[in-house]
Amino acid sequence: MHIGFSPADEAFRDEVCAWMKANLVGEFTVLHGRGGPGDEMEDMLPLREAWERKLADGGWTCTSWPTEHGGRGLSIPQQLIWHEEYARAGGPGRLGHIGETLLGPTLIELGTDEQKRRFLPPIRRAEVLWCQGYSEPEAGSDLAGVRTRAVLDGDTWRIDGQKVWTSHAAWAQWCFVLCRTDADAAKHRGLSYILVPMDQPGITIKPIDQMTGKSEFCEVFFEGATTARDNIVGRPGDGWKAAMATLKHERGVSTLGQQIGFERELEAVIAAARANGRIDNPAIADRIAKAWAGLRSQRLLALRTLRESGKPARGAIVNKLLWSEWHKSLGELAMDVIGEQSARLESGELSILQRLFLFSRADTIYAGTSEIQRNIIAQRGLGLPRRR
Amino acid sequence: MHFQPDEDQQAFLEGLGRLVDDMGGGALVRKGLATRSGVDDELWTLLGDVGVLGIAAEERWGGQGAGWLDACLCAEVLGMWLIDGPVLFHQLAVAAIDRFADETAKERWLPGLCAGSQRATFSIDERDGADVLRSVPFADGADVVVYAGNEGALLLETAGSEIVPAQPLDASWRLADVSAEEAAKRPFENGNVTRLLGNMAHAAMACAQTGLAERCLQMSVSYAIDRKQFGVPIGSFQAVQHHCADMLVQVELARSAAWYAAWTIDNDKGERDEAAVIASQVCGDAAFFNAGTAIQVHGGIGFTWEHDCHLLFKRAETTRRLFRDRTSIPARLRAAAGVATSL
Numbered sequence: 197m198h199i200g201f202s203p204a205d206e207a208f209r210d211e212v213c214a215w216m217k218a219n220l221v222g223e224f225t226v227l228h229g230r231g232g233p234g235d236e237m238e239d240m241l242p243l244r245e246a247w248e249r250k251l252a253d254g255g256w257t258c259t260s261w262p263t264e265h266g267g268r269g270l271s272i273p274q275q276l277i278w279h280e281e282y283a284r285a286g287g288p289g290r291l292g293h294i295g296e297t298l299l300g301p302t303l304i305e306l307g308t309d310e311q312k313r314r315f316l317p318p319i320r321r322a323e324v325l326w327c328q329g330y331s332e333p334e335a336g337s338d339l340a341g342v343r344t345r346a347v348l349d350g351d352t353w354r355i356d357g358q359k360v361w362t363s364h365a366a367w368a369q370w371c372f373v374l375c376r377t378d379a380d381a382a383k384h385r386g387l388s389y390i391l392v393p394m395d396q397p398g399i400t401i402k403p404i405d406q407m408t409g410k411s412e413f414c415e416v417f418f419e420g421a422t423t424a425r426d427n428i429v430g431r432p433g434d435g436w437k438a439a440m441a442t443l444k445h446e447r448g449v450s451t452l453g454q455q456i457g458f459e460r461e462l463e464a465v466i467a468a469a470r471a472n473g474r475i476d477n478p479a480i481a482d483r484i485a486k487a488w489a490g491l492r493s494q495r496l497l498a499l500r501t502l503r504e505s506g507k508p509a510r511g512a513i514v515n516k517l518l519w520s521e522w523h524k525s526l527g528e529l530a531m532d533v534i535g536e537q538s539a540r541l542e543s544g545e546l547s548i549l550q551r552l553f554l555f556s557r558a559d560t561i562y563a564g565t566s567e568i569q570r571n572i573i574a575q576r577g578l579g580l581p582r583r584r
Numbered sequence: 585m586h587f588q589p590d591e592d593q594q595a596f597l598e599g600l601g602r603l604v605d606d607m608g609g610g611a612l613v614r615k616g617l618a619t620r621s622g623v624d625d626e627l628w629t630l631l632g633d634v635g636v637l638g639i640a641a642e643e644r645w646g647g648q649g650a651g652w653l654d655a656c657l658c659a660e661v662l663g664m665w666l667i668d669g670p671v672l673f674h675q676l677a678v679a680a681i682d683r684f685a686d687e688t689a690k691e692r693w694l695p696g697l698c699a700g701s702q703r704a705t706f707s708i709d710e711r712d713g714a715d716v717l718r719s720v721p722f723a724d725g726a727d728v729v730v731y732a733g734n735e736g737a738l739l740l741e742t743a744g745s746e747i748v749p750a751q752p753l754d755a756s757w758r759l760a761d762v763s764a765e766e767a768a769k770r771p772f773e774n775g776n777v778t779r780l781l782g783n784m785a786h787a788a789m790a791c792a793q794t795g796l797a798e799r800c801l802q803m804s805v806s807y808a809i810d811r812k813q814f815g816v817p818i819g820s821f822q823a824v825q826h827h828c829a830d831m832l833v834q835v836e837l838a839r840s841a842a843w844y845a846a847w848t849i850d851n852d853k854g855e856r857d858e859a860a861v862i863a864s865q866v867c868g869d870a871a872f873f874n875a876g877t878a879i880q881v882h883g884g885i886g887f888t889w890e891h892d893c894h895l896l897f898k899r900a901e902t903t904r905r906l907f908r909d910r911t912s913i914p915a916r917l918r919a920a921a922g923v924a925t926s927l
């Protein structure tokens with residue numbers, strides 16, 4: 197047993213640190229630690245885009261992609277290190293993450309050569325941003341129930357329907373849309389995965405006002421939206437397969453970077469407790485200590501279960517449920533630390549801890565609710581029978 | 585990064601698992617219930633023969649020359665069947681003598697302890713003025729006690745000492761108060777190793793708790809598949825599935841923390857304290873949560889004496905407390921988290 201990274205990987209860590217130190221400077225310092233879920237900084241879009249281009253110029257976008265597609269072909273340990281050190285250096289949330297981690301790997305696995313040639317380099321160069329057209333008002337947990345229709349009319353797909361909870365829709369150039377192309381086929385079999393340019397009259401974007409007062413998630417309305425016939429991944433009817441391919445590529449490597457953000461929030465909770473004396477309240481101190489132990493063991497779990505290839509370790513399946521529930525509890529603990537002051541907004545803005553408290557209520561819902569996660573863990577992880 | 589047992593460790597552990605299974609698996613702990621010492625002689629002999637008892641002692645004494653990690657990994661296998669207790673403390677005493685006692689003490693004790701012809705146990709209390717020999721696990725029937733106080737570790741040959749067994753909540757876990765003459769107590773001369781021995785104890789117990797949590801999960805899943813109500817397996821009901829999912833989360837967290845704590849003992853001196861503290865908290869909670877949830881999944885049958893749930897539940901409750909206050913775990917945890925208080 198060896199719990200540590202190889203000397204070569206530690207040297208890679210040094211390389212990442214050095215690059216970040218040299219480049220997250222000047223105008224970019226205002227982005228330090230920002231841009232995560234619930235903190236999208238919509239007013240700073242041009243600066244965030246400029247940062248993405250800087251990453252691209254340094255060769256730090258799409259690092260997990262194979263080298264033939266412009267990536268670095270990083271191993272899993274190196275990807276863990278990249279995410280951890282990027283976050284530790286204060287690297288802002290990645291605008292390009294949907295193209296880089298979702299659409300890109302799907303195309304690499306299932307796309308035509310022409311699609312790879314057309315779509316991958318602009319993602320790599322941070323020239324094009326993508327959004328994910330999945331959820332609909334009538335299809336959330338039941339993703340296969342999507343109703344957005346795509347009909348082939350000559351050389352063009354015509355798309356009609358509505359997506360919801362689409363993050364980054366307002367600033368993405370392209371969207372990959374899970375839609376129904378065969379209304380007669382069985383539910384999962386009538387779906388297609390179609391690539392649609394966002395800037396066209398047939399697409400209307402409406403931000404959704406969230407309980408945080410922000411609106412980074414959007415409704416996207418498709419009314420006679422069009423895309424070229426060849427902009428489909430696989431054949432009509434392969435949509436579910438493509439969507440599952442996307443999920444398969446999500447190995448959870450970003451979790452270490454996410455944990456750095458959580459550490460910062462925990463430190464903010466501790467700072468607040470120190471400032472108002474609640475740190476001397478043993479009940480509060482013990483809860484903070486337990487939250488800390490929980491976060492440390494999540495890091496150990498990630499290191500233990502994230503593997504190069506082959507069948508994922510059993511423990512990998514619990515990642516999302518675990519971090520989201522932990523994070524939600526941290527939000528509640530944060531308010532217990534702040535006390536009565538939680539009812540007020542100082543200077544009219546949510547504090548970091550208030551924003552944590554409100555936004556973390558979404559954590560256990562998006563990317564698979566906790567209830568769905570538990571179903572999947574029980575059925576796929578433990579072999580318990582589905583309800584017939 | 586190879587955050588799992590090596591191939592030969594894995595092979596050894598699988599062999600140990602099969603052995604325990606062949607000897608009766610869940611029935612073993614009940615055999616121990618009937619004994620005075622809590623230890624089944626047949627099992628003890630077998631564990632001596634396969635090298636488990638002397639796993640962490642040098643080969644010249646009849647040990648396996650393996651690390652504390654190996655003892656901890658054994659504890660996880662044995663912990664599934666609730667037979668870890670006497671073995672774990674015996675192994676810890678053996679490791680302590682092997683690493684820190686003088687040559688005479690090693691010659692006197694290690695050969696017999698490695699072979700299993702004699703039995704050792706362990707206790708600890710870091711607190712000033714504490715009676716370390718109170719509530720010693722599995723002291724009744726032990727030939728020697730290694731115990732660690734705030735001034736260092738000592739060795740006590742039990743012949744001539746008074747051993748008064750307590751009535752335990754967990755009948756499969758034995759505790760006794762030991763009184764001995766000062767002259768019978770032999771200090772370890774090689775520095776104060778109390779904190780290290782405590783960390784070793786917590787690492788091993790964390791692994792045993794992980795095994796217990798895993799057993800609760802497996803039992804519950806099996807039961808949920810077999811037990812039918814309303815014409816279907818109860819495991820097809822979402823509420824039951826969610827209980828099992830929550831238990832899996834606990835097992836995977838616990839295993840990560842436990843293995844790390846065990847690994848640091850042999851490999852990363854600087855991290856031992858923190859790793860032990862994390863493991864103590866996370867694994868203690870995991871075992872208790874899973875044992876309680878297992879009762880819930882089993883329904884009425886989980887509440888019977890006949891079924892194993894109650895043994896797992898009582899063991900989880902006992903071990904989550906064991907040595908925690910004595911080694912200042914709550915305060916150390918708060919300090920590690922950056923919320924040290926004046927408490």
